[in-house]
Amino acid sequence: MTEVLSVDPESPDPATIARAAEVIRRGGLVAFPTETVYGLGANAFDDAAVGRIFAAKERDPSDPVIVHLAEPADVSLAARAIPPLALALAERFWPGPLTLVLPRAERITPRVSAGLSTVAVRVPAHPVAHALIRAAGVPVAAPSANRFGRTSATTAAHVLADLAGRIDLVLDGGPSPHGVESTVVAFENGEAVVLRPGALTLEALAAALAELGAPPPAVRRRGPSSGSPGLLERHYAPRSPLVLVRGPAERVRAWLREALDARPDTPVGLLLFDEDAAALQPLRPCHRFVSLGGRSDLAGAARRLFAALRELDADAPAAIYAVEPEQKGLGLAIADRLRRAAEEVVDLGADG
Ligand code: TXA
Ligand code: MG
16 A cells, blocks of 8 residues: 655645655655655665665666755765765755766665666755655665656656555655756766756756866767666657657648648647647647647746656557657757657758
8 A cells, every 4th residue: 555645845744754754764665756756765775675666666677776865965975985076066056956976885775876886866955855855864765756667757646656556655745846857967087977968957057067167068878888777768658659750840740730630530649839739720639739838938848748748648549749849958858858758759850
């Protein structure tokens, strides 16, 4: 049985937090809201507890998990020999959606890192996450609270859809404000390398690095040698095949129009910006549209992304067609998730 406890996202009830913290300390699993997505937490010092995370998610043991701390000053509980540039970024962006890959401290169970000598660490800004980790009194290992390879969870209902009966407790603190995961940054030869684009934009990271007199971040392409074993090609995936369409808006709409006309009676899900949907009207009843919002509101699109994918997937359509946002700001993280969720990418060429 999985228990669900509601908490105020701004000022969670201390008694509820104490109960959840007790579950973590006893070696149990607690799903909790963070500002990015919901995490599935366990005591990062406890090897058996971390093993339960992998079992509940059916997560590949080669995919390392992020360790969450209550305060930036706790970083030495999880990591050692921290590069000066990492400390400077932590000071600038913690608490917040930045994850740093650092040399792993001895007490963190190696299972967290899938055997690597490094550990990914972050200090979440969400009041519920903060209160829980603080009350637990230990670093909390927490991947996103979804079945492995599937769409991430941004509400307690998403967590339950994937993990009910497999975990002890869900703290329901409402929807996660950012809606996409943290930005993962590693350090190579003293320089920052982005392993996963996320809620902290590349522009904000580059500006901070420039202020620190450091070179702009390299962005690592995914693949077997990416240094981040969990960055598998197909991830975040709905059950229905997702087709991602990218290119100039006019061409994308023409492609969609033709694709829908060719399948007039086939249930198809559409993950579109409002402007694209307006241009495709009228839609047939079996062509179901869920909005990402307006094209210029990338923060809104990030917030809606995973819920929208889950909503479309619930109807088990023959396919889900999604359009790629502009490659700037949060658009980078959204496009990354959609590409990795996609079974097929239709590339209609560059803008202009
Ligand atoms: O926003 C987030 O980061 C959320 C919330 C819950 O904090 N967590 C999250 O965890 O997205 P997860 O496990 O779904 O993704 C962790 C990512 C993976 O891409 C993994 O490869 C990378 O972090 N990672 C973890 N440890 C690493 C390490 N030691 N070296 C390189 N990459 C690592
Ligand atoms: Mg994940």
